[in-house]
Amino acid sequence: RVNHECMSCTKRFAFLNWTEQHWKLTDQQKEFQQLARRFAQEEIIPVAPAYDKSGEYPFPIIKKAWELGLFNGHIPQEYGGMGLSIFDSCLITEELAYGCTGMQTAMEANSLGQMPVIIAGSDAQKKKYLGRLTEEPLMCAYCVTEPGAGSDVAGIKTRAVKMGDEYVVNGQKMWITNGGKANWYFLLARTNSDPKCPASKAFTGFIVDADTPGVQIGRKEMNMGQRCSDTRGITFEDVRIPKENVLIGEGSGFKIAMGAFDNTRPPVAAGATGLAQRALDEATSYALERKTFGKVIAEHQAVSFLLAEMVMKVELARMAYQRAAWEVDQGRRNTYYASIAKAFAGDIANQVASDAVQVFGGNGFNSEYPVEKLMRDAKIYQIYEGTAQIQRLIIAREHLGRAKK
């Protein structure tokens, strides 16, 4: 057993070594997993199709999950959270995503929004903004993407100009998860107008209260999948932010925004794995029931091979996100593993969901069966939190960087 201090939490953890950990969860991890699994089975799965149809924000479910402590787990204990490791959070995330990734994304967006504050916030900022989330079931959001800049974060145009003790922000953000439900946002804006200024110095991270005058919330976007999650455009028109709400200092924004991803990509990969596991389970139970040509379709090799490949992908995705989570919990830079996990899990989630629809045949295409929702929900995993292509860029860069050393 190795005792160490996790970089992003101030609590000491006892960890089994990597081998022991991944083939043997601790009692506490098993119980967390059991609770999340039961919650998904009893609370999420029965209502998910209705929420998907209506697109209504699943606040009752989110409130119940909040009461049980199933999200905001990563907030340190001194601010009212549980100080869970990323690994433990991932275990819970996978189980919730098994139920419905739309609801899980709404909860995960909280983790993404609060991560910059957890890694870079001052004690006062943490107390104020993280404390709020643990006292009431409030949501937060991560506002970086714009209509004109998604992957190219350095290309964002939202401007923050210092005027006395405040910053005045103007710009437009897009595809903000929890945009319409958040109590506060993490905002990335450009503070240095010199185009030659490097990205690492030109941006600043802010915490913005959602009710600040000038914050205009757009309409709820109707998406292909994860439809109950609230995604909106947000316009900032002369929004005044006090300088106390700057994270670290002017110019540090880019590093903070990117640093958050190392902690949030493993849970996103875990979510994709949960979806894939659900697709696999649904396909398996259908394959054992449906009969054609005198036997259950699982006994036809074409179908059983399909299932075998789905199994391989799900198991490997799980190992990948667990490794990435474990690395960051050990206090090491896990960019390499996090990108591998997210890229792989996103891709296989799409493949496995599509294969599940295939196993169901005509029934799979129909909305009365659960797999078409999985296929629609899976697509976004190749896009948000870094597109599949960006992940490949990162992996190549990390890999070649190691090779050159």
Added chain:
Amino acid sequence: MSGRVLVGVKRVIDYAVKIRVKPDNTGVVTDGVKHSMNPFCEIAVEEAVKLKEKKLIKEVVAVSCGPQQSQETIRTALAMGADRGIHVDVSGKDYENLGPLQVSKILAALAKQEDAQLILLGKQAIDDDCNQTGQMTAALLDWPQGTFASEVSLEGDKINLVREIDGGLEHIKINTPAVITADLRLNTPRYATLPNIMDSLMNNETELHKPNHRTSLCVGLIPLFETVAPEDMQGGTDRSGAMLRHTVLQSGLGLHTRSLVVFSIGIGKNKTKLGTV
């Protein structure tokens, strides 16, 4: 009044698991199978915790009889809001012979030891469906019992109970101390919250008791049941066919058919046709 409630919790095979019989036909497969707290015991724990939240009782003590793994069940009860746990260690052959009579003797002894005001149990366990432990415990203690409770309210030192019985709902009033067994509609058990799960694992609130002649929990764990396979049946004429015809005609069932063909239902090759009568 101590204000202490004993809640019995049993570790059983999870309700969602597909049960398989062991190859030697001596029981069901339990190795590696998911176990959890008996659903009716969950309802009992929930009721006890609710009473504590209403400040009608002071302490909830969860009790489980069984092997080492029963401690997981007690931890679940602690995570739901119980204050203390007592694990009565019964393992191996003793555990195979553990039935309602033995458990009720243990609970009765513990109730006296802990000066309990109330014993809350599930009405039955989903593995053996005995529906005996609550009743036997009350008899051993000579306490009143309120079984199949769907509503419980404490009124001073009396309990108002609504029982679900075959004829409908029965309202009774019993004295404390008493034994109550929980039925399905008594309440909806809460989930354990993550912080409570963490606490229940970190704090060691469970006492260990080993029943033997040295402790007060001296309980005779003598096997009461023996499982035997039925003898293989032989085919042949069954004289009871004639008796049957006689009885049927005597009863004047108004059968006007000339002959009645009666078949016996046997298993496999032991089907015996009684023939026409």
